[in-house]
Amino acid sequence: MERRTIGAAALSVGAVGLGCMPMSWAYSGSRQRGEESLRAVDRALDLGSTLLDTADMYGPFTNELLLGRVLKERRADAFVSTKVGLLAGEQHIVANGRPGYVKRACDASLRRLQTDVIDLYQLHRADPEVPVEETWGAMAELVGAGKVRALGLCAVGVRGGRRTGAGLYDTTIRQLRRVQQVFPVGAVQAELSVWSPEALRTLLPWCTARGVGFLAAMPLGNGFLTGTLTPGEGFEPDDMRARHPRFTAEMMAANQPIVAGLRRIAARHGESVTPGQVALAWVLAQGRHVVPVPGAKQERWVSENAGAADLRLTAEDLAEVAALPAARGSWD
Numbered sequence: 001m002e003r004r005t006i007g008a009a010a011l012s013v014g015a016v017g018l019g020c021m022p023m024s025w026a027y028s029g030s031r032q033r034g035e036e037s038l039r040a041v042d043r044a045l046d047l048g049s050t051l052l053d054t055a056d057m058y059g060p061f062t063n064e065l066l067l068g069r070v071l072k073e074r075r076a077d078a079f080v081s082t083k084v085g086l087l088a089g090e091q092h093i094v095a096n097g098r099p100g101y102v103k104r105a106c107d108a109s110l111r112r113l114q115t116d117v118i119d120l121y122q123l124h125r126a127d128p129e130v131p132v133e134e135t136w137g138a139m140a141e142l143v144g145a146g147k148v149r150a151l152g153l154c155a156v157g158v159r160g161g162r163r164t165g166a167g168l169y170d171t172t173i174r175q176l177r178r179v180q181q182v183f184p185v186g187a188v189q190a191e192l193s194v195w196s197p198e199a200l201r202t203l204l205p206w207c208t209a210r211g212v213g214f215l216a217a218m219p220l221g222n223g224f225l226t227g228t229l230t231p232g233e234g235f236e237p238d239d240m241r242a243r244h245p246r247f248t249a250e251m252m253a254a255n256q257p258i259v260a261g262l263r264r265i266a267a268r269h270g271e272s273v274t275p276g277q278v279a280l281a282w283v284l285a286q287g288r289h290v291v292p293v294p295g296a297k298q299e300r301w302v303s304e305n306a307g308a309a310d311l312r313l314t315a316e317d318l319a320e321v322a323a324l325p326a327a328r329g330s331w332d
């Protein structure tokens, strides 16, 4: 698989990564099967999808434990990307960016992941009670201690209220400017997909101008852009899409023209090319420092997603994506 580099440290990863969240978190618990997920991770590494994106919060903790079982045998094949700073309770999520906590959390992640170094350690959310420089300073000390190779900042969950459109990433960019004064940002992780392209306006250009890597979260629109979901079929109550405004039966039906457009483009590239692969190839086309991390827990999806690294969209394809209708269904 094509390789891409992340940040000033020029860490090398396969162009398409693997988001490990659906194996343990946010998607229907009844469909999560440890052994199947382990095979999916192995398959990703076999195919060169080296970047494994996880977080201590996924599970909580079980996703890192799962990856640890693979990393114990195959650490050299993988690029480990995990996160700190969010704690999950039964019904709520709370940020913790206190320096002492960050250092303890890192040691715990290293133990669960069965490794002695994390390649990319990301701040999952800034803690409103702690100046972000203090949290970032603690993370930088972990680099100094050899426990972490590079630092990243996540900017997911920024929707809602008046923070939409052009201003969606204003707060993130202010945070990035502040933490850059303390220690270089290796990568930013934010939502970027055909139906959520907002990061292209300000956040991705900010990264591009500074040689900062970009991890595209939710590049498949939480599965919608693959065209495999049927409007009205519903989601289990523990699946985040049961509460997601774009996943009501009405909005899924209203957004079908987006999938139809991806299908049209896929058909031009061959019978076996899928809308999901076009969605990933579109993300890959946004810059040589952009790495999509499609979430998947099945081997067949992992293989299909890795195949997107070989798909080159033409200028005509990209123009067609740009002309697709904007997604309907809003958090506001």
Ligand SMILES: NC(=O)c1ccc[n+]([C@@H]2O[C@H](COP(=O)([O-])OP(=O)(O)OC[C@H]3O[C@@H](n4cnc5c(N)ncnc54)[C@H](OP(=O)(O)O)[C@@H]3O)[C@@H](O)[C@H]2O)c1
Pocket (backbone or CB within 6 Å): 018, 019, 020, 021, 022, 023, 027, 053, 054, 124, 154, 155, 156, 157, 189, 216, 217, 218, 219, 220, 221, 222, 223, 224, 226, 228, 276, 293, 294, 295, 296, 297, 298, 300, 301, 302, 304, 305
């Ligand atoms: N930093 C943050 O706060 C944050 C927030 C959200 C996500 N993320 C990261 O971004 C990653 C990706 O986001 P995501 O997993 O929520 O959304 P996504 O990648 O847009 O979509 C994942 C969904 O698509 C399905 N899928 C994957 N490949 C498919 C294929 N080829 N055909 C049909 N369906 C396919 C998966 O099904 P199965 O589950 O059945 O395999 C899963 O339901 C996460 O895993 C996580 O690492 C980070």
